[in-house]
Amino acid sequence: MTEKKPGFFQRLFGVPPQPQPGPAPSPAPPETRPEAPAEPIPPVPETVPPTPEPAAPPEAPGPADHPIPPGPPETTPDYIEEIEDKAHAGLDSQPIVPAPATAAPVAPQGWFSRLASGLKRSSDTLTTSITSVFTKRKLDAATLDELEDVLIQADLGIDTAMAITETLRRDRFDKDVSGEDVRAVLAAEVEKVLGPVARPLVIDAASKPFVILMIGVNGSGKTTTIGKLAQKFAREGRSVMLAAGDTFRAAAIEQLQVWGQRTGAPVLVRPTGADASGLAFDAVTQARAEGRDVLIIDTAGRLQNRDELMNELEKVIRVIKKVDPQAPHATLLTLDATTGQNAMKQVEIFGQRAGVTGLVMTKLDGTARGGILVAIARKFGLPVHFIGVGEGVEDLEPFEARDFARAIAGRD
Numbered sequence: 122m123t124e125k126k127p128g129f130f131q132r133l134f135g136v137p138p139q140p141q142p143g144p145a146p147s148p149a150p151p152e153t154r155p156e157a158p159a160e161p162i163p164p165v166p167e168t169v170p171p172t173p174e175p176a177a178p179p180e181a182p183g184p185a186d187h188p189i190p191p192g193p194p195e196t197t198p199d200y201i202e203e204i205e206d207k208a209h210a211g212l213d214s215q216p217i218v219p220a221p222a223t224a225a226p227v228a229p230q231g232w233f234s235r236l237a238s239g240l241k242r243s244s245d246t247l248t249t250s251i252t253s254v255f256t257k258r259k260l261d262a263a264t265l266d267e268l269e270d271v272l273i274q275a276d277l278g279i280d281t282a283m284a285i286t287e288t289l290r291r292d293r294f295d296k297d298v299s300g301e302d303v304r305a306v307l308a309a310e311v312e313k314v315l316g317p318v319a320r321p322l323v324i325d326a327a328s329k330p331f332v333i334l335m336i337g338v339n340g341s342g343k344t345t346t347i348g349k350l351a352q353k354f355a356r357e358g359r360s361v362m363l364a365a366g367d368t369f370r371a372a373a374i375e376q377l378q379v380w381g382q383r384t385g386a387p388v389l390v391r392p393t394g395a396d397a398s399g400l401a402f403d404a405v406t407q408a409r410a411e412g413r414d415v416l417i418i419d420t421a422g423r424l425q426n427r428d429e430l431m432n433e434l435e436k437v438i439r440v441i442k443k444v445d446p447q448a449p450h451a452t453l454l455t456l457d458a459t460t461g462q463n464a465m466k467q468v469e470i471f472g473q474r475a476g477v478t479g480l481v482m483t484k485l486d487g488t489a490r491g492g493i494l495v496a497i498a499r500k501f502g503l504p505v506h507f508i509g510v511g512e513g514v515e516d517l518e519p520f521e522a523r524d525f526a527r528a529i530a531g532r533d
């Protein structure tokens with residue numbers, strides 16, 4: 122199914138790009154993102170508005186504010202907007218109805234169809250395999266074994282695969298069973314597993330600011346998710362501040378600044394290579410002084426097996442707690458669905474080291490491995506707050522077990 126999508130800028134603001142538009146969110150081309158930079162990049166000349174000094178020094182204060190370097194052309198917002206425009210070329214030719222610059226909250230209309238089309242690769246793979254197993258045969262032991270293999274290959278996990286085959290064995294053994302029957306059982310079982318973990322992210326208004334720390338491996342979608350969340354919170358009328366704690370990557374800092382411009386959220390930045398914990402300390406201090414409702418802190422991507430980087434993350438958390446012992450109030454792990462089974466390891470290690478409180482699964486649109494969310498839910502029972510099925514701001518939604526179960530089982 123090819124859905125005609127408006128341009129990214131239009132989807133974000135409801136208006137076409139103006140002659141001198143603000144820069145677009147800047148997902149850096151993968152080749153510009155080091156997997157896990159070991160060496161900080163040296164500071165560069167000043168261009169960024171200074172940020173106040175912390176009330177008390179953090180464990181290892183970062184260097185003074187510096188400008189954000191313009192960055193190589195391939196990482197600039199203009200360049201990225203150009204790429205996005207090209208990516209959507211041919212899809213943007215419809216006349217665009219102008220909307221007010223201050224876009225009104227957009228109802229999550231059509232979310233299920235976006236979810237279903239996002240999860241299409243996962244559900245197609247599953248349903249095609251199921252259909253090939255159930256070709257109007259009576260349900261026998263061999264068929265159940267085949268089905269179990271199919272479900273395990275779809276990353277649903279052994280326990281869920283067994284639960285589904287057990288249900289079928291109990292209710293339908295030696296009877297005719299169609300692919301549709303199996304999909305119904307699959308949807309029911311997936312919903313049963315996901316129901317308890319589908320929990321909204323509740324912003325406690327008593328915590329000012331409510332501090333959200335965004336963590337995850339490189340490229341898992343932290344910065345993009347922060348932008349999407351900032352947009353949501355701003356639409357809810359909350360005062361949001363962002364902190365560009367991914368001090369390894371100039372492009373990530375710029376990316377966050379762009380989201381800040383779009384959402385009206387100030388962005389605390391430091392030069393590339395600056396100490397992330399010092400920045401986190403300043404961010405919480407400043408957000409508190411300004412009475413912000415929500416502070417979202419980005420962090421550099423890190424592989425869970427890089428011990429020194431995980432130590433650094435622990436330090437960021439310790440330093441945040443110096444300002445507010447209850448913070449971070451939410452530590453959200455972004456998981457790239459395309460990584461499949463490795464996501465299990467990420468949940469385990471980040472959970473141990475950083476105390477993950479909730480999950481955001483991104484890129485469910487780009488993979489046939491969406492079933493991994495079911496395996497993760499069953500094993501860890503951590504709340505899943507949001508899922509992402511695309512790069513646009515409207516492609517992140519609160520997680521609903523029933524919708525996901527229906528979409529992955531290919532049921533309308």
Ligand SMILES: Nc1nc2c(ncn2[C@@H]2O[C@H](COP(=O)(O)OP(=O)(O)OP(=O)(O)O)[C@@H](O)[C@H]2O)c(=O)[nH]1
Binds near residue numbers: 338340343344345482
């Ligand atoms: N298709 C798709 N792409 C996504 C989604 N979420 C994020 N992305 C893209 O994934 C890429 C990486 O996203 P980032 O937000 O830069 O990831 P990050 O975790 O901040 O990356 P590092 O700074 O390298 O750690 C970007 O190109 C995003 O546009 C999603 O739900 N679906």
